[in-house]
Amino acid sequence: MRVDAVVLDVDGVLVDVADSYRRAVVESVERLHGDTLPKADLQAFKDAGGFNNDWELTDAVALYVLARERGLTADVAAFTGAVADRGGGLDAARAVVRTELGEDAADDVEAAWDSDRLRDTFQTLYLGTELYRDVEGGEPPFDARGYVNDEPVIVTPGTIGTLRERYALGVVTGRPREEAVIALERAGLDLPEGHRFTMDDWAEGKPHPRALVTLAERLNARRVAFVGDTLDDVRTAVNAAAADAERAYFGVGVLTGGLTGDEGRAKYADAGATAVVDSVNDLPDLLE
Numbered sequence: 001m002r003v004d005a006v007v008l009d010v011d012g013v014l015v016d017v018a019d020s021y022r023r024a025v026v027e028s029v030e031r032l033h034g035d036t037l038p039k040a041d042l043q044a045f046k047d048a049g050g051f052n053n054d055w056e057l058t059d060a061v062a063l064y065v066l067a068r069e070r071g072l073t074a075d076v077a078a079f080t081g082a083v084a085d086r087g088g089g090l091d092a093a094r095a096v097v098r099t100e101l102g103e104d105a106a107d108d109v110e111a112a113w114d115s116d117r118l119r120d121t122f123q124t125l126y127l128g129t130e131l132y133r134d135v136e137g138g139e140p141p142f143d144a145r146g147y148v149n150d151e152p153v154i155v156t157p158g159t160i161g162t163l164r165e166r167y168a169l170g171v172v173t174g175r176p177r178e179e180a181v182i183a184l185e186r187a188g189l190d191l192p193e194g195h196r197f198t199m200d201d202w203a204e205g206k207p208h209p210r211a212l213v214t215l216a217e218r219l220n221a222r223r224v225a226f227v228g229d230t231l232d233d234v235r236t237a238v239n240a241a242a243a244d245a246e247r248a249y250f251g252v253g254v255l256t257g258g259l260t261g262d263e264g265r266a267k268y269a270d271a272g273a274t275a276v277v278d279s280v281n282d283l284p285d286l287l288e
Contacts (some may be wrong), residue, residue, distance in 0.1 A: 001223075001225065001250050001274055001275065001286070002217075002223060003064060003167065003168065003223040003224060003225045003248075003250065003287060003288065004020045004167060004168060004221050004222060004224075005167055005168040005169070005215075005216060005219045005220075005221030005222055005223070005224045005225070006163055006167045006168075006169055006170075006224075006225050006227065006287070007169075007170040007171065007172055007212060007215055007216075007224060007226045007227070008169070008170070008171050008172075008189075008226075008227050008228075008280070009171070009173055009226075009227060009229060009230075009233050010171060010173040010175055010183050010184070010187075010226035011055075011157070011173065011174070011175065011183075011229065011257070012065065012154075012157045012179060012228075012229030012230070012254065012256055012257025013154065013227055013254055013256065013257070013280050014153065014154060014183060014184070014187040014189065015151040015152065015153055015154060015155075015183050015186065015187060015278065015280065016151060016152045016153075016154055016256065017151060017257075018124060018146040018150075019150040020148055020150050020151045021037050021126065021146060021147075022042055022053050022054075022258075023039065023125075023147055023150075024054070024122050024125040024126040025042060025054055025056075025057055025058045025061060025122070026039050026042070026061075028058050028062075028064045028118055028121040028125060029058060029061050029065055029118070031110075031121055032114065032117060032118060032121060032151030033062060033064065033066060034066055035065050035068075035069070036061065036065060037061055037064070037065065037076065040075045042057065042061070043258035043259070043260065044076050044077060044080040045057055045060055045061065045080050045083070046230050046231070046232075046258055047080065047084070047230075047231055047259075048080040048081070048088045048092075049084060049088025049089065049207065049231065049232050049235070050083075050087065050088030050089025050090070050092065050093075050205075050232070051088070051089065051090075051181065051205045051232075052174035052205055052230065053174050053199060053205060054122070054174070054230055055117060055118070055119050055122060056089065056090045056113075058118050058119070058122050059090055059093075059113070059115050059118060060083075060090055060093040061084025062113055063093055063094065063109060063110075064076070064079055064093070064097075065098070065111055066112050066113055067101055067106075068136055069113020070105050070108055070109055071094060071101060071105060071245070072097065072100055072101060073100075079093075079096060081094045082099075082100075083096055088232075089134065092177050093118055094106075094110070097109055098250050099198055100210070106212070117141075119233075120136075120140070120141050121141065123135070123136055123140070124140040124141055124142060124144050125144050125146075125147055126146065126147050126148055126179075126274045127144075127146050128144050128145050128147075128148065128152070128212075129143045129144055129145075130146075131146055131147070131148065132144075132146075135176075135178045135179070137173075137233075148179070148182060150272050151183065152247060152267055153185070153186055153187050153188075154187075154256050154279060154280060154281070155187050155188075155280050155281060157188055157191070158280050158281075159258070159280060159281045159283065159284060160188050160189055161283065162189070162284040163283065166246045166284070166287070167287075168219040168220070168221055169189070169191060169194075169195065169219075170191065170195045170197075170215040170218070171184065171189070171191060171195070171196040171197070171204070172194060172196070172197045172206060172211045172212055172215065172226070172236070173197070173198055173199075173200055174198075174199055174206065175194070175199060176198060176199045177198040177199070177200040177201070179187055180196065182199045184196075184197065187190035191240040192215075192271040194218055195215065195218065195219065195270040197214070197215065206228075206230075206233060206235070206236045207232045207233075207236040207238075207239050208236070209236060209239040209240035209242075209243045209244070211236075212224070212236055212237065212240040213224055213226070213240050213243060213244045213247075216240070216244070216247050216283035221250045221264055222246075222247055222248065223247065223249075223250070224237075224240075224247060224248070224250070225248050225249075225250045225252050225274075225287065226240070226249060226250070226251055226252065227252045227253075227254060227280060228252075228253065228254070228257075228258065228285060229253070229256060229258065230250070230257060230258070230259070231259075231267060231271040233251065233253070234251035234252075234253055234268055234271040234272055234273045235251075235261070235271055235272065236251070237249045237250060237272070237274075238251060238271070238272040249273070250274040251268075251271070251272060251273045251274055251275045252273065252274060252275050252276070252277060252283070252286070253265075253268035253271075253275075253277075254261070254276075254277055254278070254279060254280055255274045255276065255277070255278050255279070256279050256280070264276070272276075274286055
């Protein structure tokens with residue numbers, strides 16, 4: 001797997017988001033609806049695909065909780081399995097609710113579902129009061145310290161230095177631009193704006209290959225490793241290889257996100273991963 005460029009995801013790769021983004025998902029739904037899911041259940045939604053945007057993940061969890069209150073009997077595994085069968089993502093989750101409950105009950109669920117309030121709650125919990133004002137340009141609905149402050153950095157300065165010396169570097173993340181900058185600064189990875197793709201830079205999102213292929217072109221790379229912590233990250237590399245015959249793409253999964261252990265390795269392999277490493281800090285040895 002000799003490569004000349006490395007493209008990195010952010011969440012679960014460079015920084016640990018278990019007590020920030022994922023905590024904000026769970027607590028946003030609980031604040032608005034009085035019920036939620038355990039944080040561990042979020043991985044099933046991630047595995048279903050189409051939930052790299054954590055605002056949409058929050059929406060889907062809220063839909064499931066509201067549907068369960070109105071008679072949905074499917075457990076999380078069955079529900080997310082049905083979502084995966086429909087291609088993954090929020091639209092698929094809405095379709096599953098409608099199929100399982102029928103039109104009238106599904107209409108009731110959607111009437112109680114307020115995506116805008118969920119997003120504001122999520123951003124307040126994640127950013128905190130002061131940063132919310134800076135990023136969102138208004139007053140938050142309540143005061144919060146901000147879970148962004150609870151994101152340990154995973155990648156070491158040594159790893160960043162080694163990757164810089166050996167490869168062209170890029171980033172593809174589902175974070176909004178401002179939040180990506182915060183994480184990259186904390187991780188010590190300063191990149192030109194044209195070498196990173198955030199939520200604001202492309203509409204399709206992972207696992208669509210456009211961002212990865214575009215970065216490969218900008219980095220003048222022929223062989224690209226894309227390193228991520230979800231199955232959609234690996235699928236992005238697989239889709240890029242199918243879309244771009246001029247280059248080779250390799251999906252590398254890390255076990256510092258929601259996928260862990262032998263089960264995580266097996267899921268990555270099934271999705272088409274070229275390799276799986278315990279941490280991004282094992283990447284230099286893998287590629288060397």
